[in-house]
Amino acid sequence: xxxxxxxxxxxxxxxxxxxxxxxGYDSQSIALEAALGAIADAGLEPRDVDGVVGGIASNFLYxxxxxxxxxxxxxxxxxxxxxxxxAIACGLANTVLIxxxxxxxxxxxxxxxxxxxxxxxxxxxxxMFTAAEFAxxxxxxMHMYGTTPESxxxxxxxxxxxxxxxxxxxxxxxxxxxxxxxxxxxMVADPFHLLDCAMTSEGGTxxxxxxxxxxxxxxxxxxxxxxxxxxxxxxxxxxxxxxxLGGVRRPDLIAGHVGRRAAEEAFASAGLGPSDVDxxxxxxxxxxxxxxxxxxxxxxxxxxxxxxxxxxxxxPGGRHPITTDGGTMSFSHGGASVQLFQRVIRGxxxxxxxxxxxxxxxxxxxMCTGGGAGALFTDVxxxxxxxx
Amino acid sequence: MxxxxxxxxxxxxxxxGPISAPYWQGCREGVLRYQRCLDCGAPTHTPALMCAACxxxxxxxxxxxxxxxxxxxxxxxRPVTPAFITPYVPIIVTLEEGWSILSNLVGCEDDSVAIGQxxxxxxxxxxxxxxxxxxxxxPRSP
Numbered sequence: 001x002x003x004x005x006x007x008x009x010x011x012x013x014x015x016x017x018x019x020x021x022x023x024g025y026d027s028q029s030i031a032l033e034a035a036l037g038a039i040a041d042a043g044l045e046p047r048d049v050d051g052v053v054g055g056i057a058s059n060f061l062y063x064x065x066x067x068x069x070x071x072x073x074x075x076x077x078x079x080x081x082x083x084x085x086x087a088i089a090c091g092l093a094n095t096v097l098i099x100x101x102x103x104x105x106x107x108x109x110x111x112x113x114x115x116x117x118x119x120x121x122x123x124x125x126x127x128m129f130t131a132a133e134f135a136x137x138x139x140x141x142m143h144m145y146g147t148t149p150e151s152x153x154x155x156x157x158x159x160x161x162x163x164x165x166x167x168x169x170x171x172x173x174x175x176x177x178x179x180x181x182x183x184x185x186x187m188v189a190d191p192f193h194l195l196d197c198a199m200t201s202e203g204g205t206x207x208x209x210x211x212x213x214x215x216x217x218x219x220x221x222x223x224x225x226x227x228x229x230x231x232x233x234x235x236x237x238x239x240x241x242x243x244x245l246g247g248v249r250r251p252d253l254i255a256g257h258v259g260r261r262a263a264e265e266a267f268a269s270a271g272l273g274p275s276d277v278d279x280x281x282x283x284x285x286x287x288x289x290x291x292x293x294x295x296x297x298x299x300x301x302x303x304x305x306x307x308x309x310x311x312x313x314x315x316p317g318g319r320h321p322i323t324t325d326g327g328t329m330s331f332s333h334g335g336a337s338v339q340l341f342q343r344v345i346r347g348x349x350x351x352x353x354x355x356x357x358x359x360x361x362x363x364x365x366x367m368c369t370g371g372g373a374g375a376l377f378t379d380v381x382x383x384x385x386x387x388x
Numbered sequence: 389m390x391x392x393x394x395x396x397x398x399x400x401x402x403x404x405g406p407i408s409a410p411y412w413q414g415c416r417e418g419v420l421r422y423q424r425c426l427d428c429g430a431p432t433h434t435p436a437l438m439c440a441a442c443x444x445x446x447x448x449x450x451x452x453x454x455x456x457x458x459x460x461x462x463x464x465x466r467p468v469t470p471a472f473i474t475p476y477v478p479i480i481v482t483l484e485e486g487w488s489i490l491s492n493l494v495g496c497e498d499d500s501v502a503i504g505q506x507x508x509x510x511x512x513x514x515x516x517x518x519x520x521x522x523x524x525x526x527p528r529s530p
Contacts, residue, residue, distance in 0.1 A: 111469040121402035122434045125522055126492050127472045135462035136480055143503045190463040240480045240490040
């Protein structure tokens with residue numbers, strides 16, 4: 001049997017303008033702009049699409065009158081990309097549009113963003129939100145392995161500097177940042193300072209997948225899915241984020257290493273390992289999560305992530321540069337779902353060689369991720385230039 | 389440095405459902421309760437219909453000692469909503485019976501928290517339509 005995604009290619013990607021506030025837009029209108037952008041980037045027309053993923057893309061389905069078409073309501077990042085790819089691989093659709101957007105739902109900042117604080121009877125009364133959830137994971141790692149705020153700050157400064165030099169980033173030109181700048185910013189949820197945390201913003205994003213047989217005739221070089229996986233333990237932010245949370249099936253795969261199984265599956269189907277990854281488009285909700293991911297995916301041993309990120313590998317020019325557009329810390333964090341797709345968008349742009357900043361020379365393999373330990377899920381997607 | 393105390397403002401309160409009602413009734417009575425499997429004996433929290441260890445549907449409510457130790461903690465300076473007074477210290481406590489709970493630390497200075505600190509439950513009347521008593525934890529001696 002051949003590779004499951006042999007017949008699938010990503011052929012269109014598009015980010016709309018991203019900003020703290022997008023005046024005049026709502027989530028539907030910015031997602032529509034993203035959808036049309038990704039379709040145009042592929043050199044296709046809306047009528048070429050016969051499948052959509054996501055609630056907002058479902059609206060596009062009606063507006064453009066391209067129905068009847070295949071539809072999934074999967075909203076959150078890499079699982080949606082995998083689902084769209086599966087639809088093509090299974091023959092349920094030929095060309096799948098994934099589009100989402102966020103504008104207008106969070107402009108009064110007295111409280112943290114709504115997507116950071118789901119209501120739950122065992123969580124809400126204790127003042128929990130994403131920063132606190134992820135901090136409970138980070139603190140446990142610090143206790144076990146001596147991981148330092150300085151190593152986390154180095155991660156944050158590296159990602160923020162990628163955003164600083166990216167003219168498309170919401171916080172373009174805000175730096176450059178040093179680790180000390182991060183450590184000197186105000187504390188949000190110990191050990192996370194303000195600059196260790198993702199921001200909030202607005203924007204839209206979209207991508208288009210199609211059958212590989214067609215991809216060669218389109219506007220841009222196709223990018224292929226070499227492997228993917230999703231690791232989930234249950235609903236986010238409703239149960240204590242215990243580092244050692246394990247399952248009955250694989251007690252060795254604890255929540256602190258969430259994403260390990262997904263990465264193993266992705267590497268296995270790709271026939272690759274961590275050393276083959278040229279670009280680490282890792283999801284960056286909080287600085288510690290990069291340290292954790294390098295351990296979970298096998299780039300370094302457990303407990304060594306702090307030293308690993310300090311060893312010169314994550315910066316531009318390093319062997320495994322991270323989050324090259326500035327990520328959720330500096331590029332954009334457009335609500336509940338937009339940013340969960342943007343690691344994939346950036347991975348595609350890196351492999352095409354079209355990044356306007358921090359382009360990794362001759363990038364062949366990109367590893368894109370989403371989620372994090374504090375949310376009890378991590379998704380992984382390996383992208384490459386060659387058809388698997 | 390400031391003394392950690394229970395939140396007294398208009399914070400979001402639990403809305404007990406049929407599965408969790410015995411838990412919150414225990415809190416009203418000053419007892420921290422958890423579920424234990426009648427088949428395999430494993431503890432389960434948060435309140436559930438199914439044993440987390442063996443998927444049995446035979447669970448019983450039992451009283452916890454209310455004693456445990458801090459497994460992890462954070463100290464929040466940017467409140468989730470303006471109703472929360474900062475700093476507050478979310479903690480995960482491992483209870484003596486081997487289950488975990490999310491709560492807040494009270495009854496000590498905010499800069500004295502540490503993993504491994506021994507703690508014990510206390511209950512604070514938060515009221516609301518369901519007459520909620522929230523479990524918090526304070527440091528204890530061995």
